[in-house]
Amino acid sequence: MTALPFKPDTKITDFLKTSSFTLSAEVIPPRNGAEQIKILEQIESLTQAGAQFLAVTKGAGGSLRGGSLPIAQAIKEQFHVPCIAHFTCRDLIPVEIENQLMDHHYFGIRNILALRGDPPDGQPLWKPRDGGYNYAHELIKQIRDLNEGRYMTRPGGPAHDPKEKTDFCIGAAAYPEHVNLEERIRFFKIKADAGAQFGITDMLFDWEKYAKFRNDLARVGVTIPILPGTRLLKSRTQALKMMTKFKVTVPKDVLAALPESDGPDAIARGVELFLKLAASLQRVGAPGIHAYVISDTEGSSTALRELALRMKTSRK
DSSP: OOOOSSOOOOOHHHHHHTOSSEEEEEEOOOOTTSOHHHHHHHHHHHHHHTOSEEEEOOOOTTOOOOOHHHHHHHHHHTSOSOEEEEEEOTTOOHHHHHHHHHHHHHTTOOEEEEEOOOOOTTOTTOOOOTTOOSSHHHHHHHHHHHHTTOOOOOTTSOOOOOOOOOOOEEEEEEOTTOSOHHHHHHHHHHHHHHTOOEEEEEEOOOHHHHHHHHHHHHHTTOOOOEEEEEOOOOOHHHHHHHHHHHTOOOOHHHHHHSOSSOOTTHHHHHHHHHHHHHHHHHHTTOSEEEEEOTTOHHHHHHHHHHHHHHHHHHHO
């Protein structure tokens, strides 16, 4: 029997079962035309620091960042760690979604973070194309259908009897600080009911917000693992920007511990706060911590390396 050209990836849900607390990170494809080597160097730095799996964002809504799929493939094949490929549907119609998902399937990509995607900057009233999806749960359901062997059929075309089901592990975005308490729970439950098997939060700095979100979800029967996503904070100015941009909370004690602006000891201070947050998240049962790297490879790698070292020491 001919072997598959690309090895199927390890599912994140399976990986989470093997570790009490995982370390992971999210990278962003370079702008179109930028050097490919830089993203590969970033990935190497993060994996050497202790990132056990990575995620790759998907440029959407007019952004000029291609390459998400080949970068995810490189992480899996070249760096030998699992990868979560972001997949946005706002620019696509279902037939295009199925075709692109088959590319991921053939390449052995198994972990998909299913997202609606944000509208282009400056176009708040922008809408999806006719026949496209308005919500991430519609994309999640389509991926689940493929996993169950339900493919699309072309009107008037030949009957299709698929022999091979896909085997995607489906993730969904979670918003523990969404402004409406009822909606933050209901929206994620809809995604879980549609087929999501794990979640990743948006930017989060307050472990108590995460714990409450998890507890509220459990009360409505949603118990899938949810990774808290965060980033290294190096100054009070940066923290205030994060609060404004993502509409999230940075606890008062964290703000007080940060210098007003970036300085020589910024990474060291940021790492200590990152480690403190990780310890609190682990204490309340989070399955791991997911670092949003953005452009701070040095700080994120330092934080992951120190956290990996402390976890190794605590196990001795």
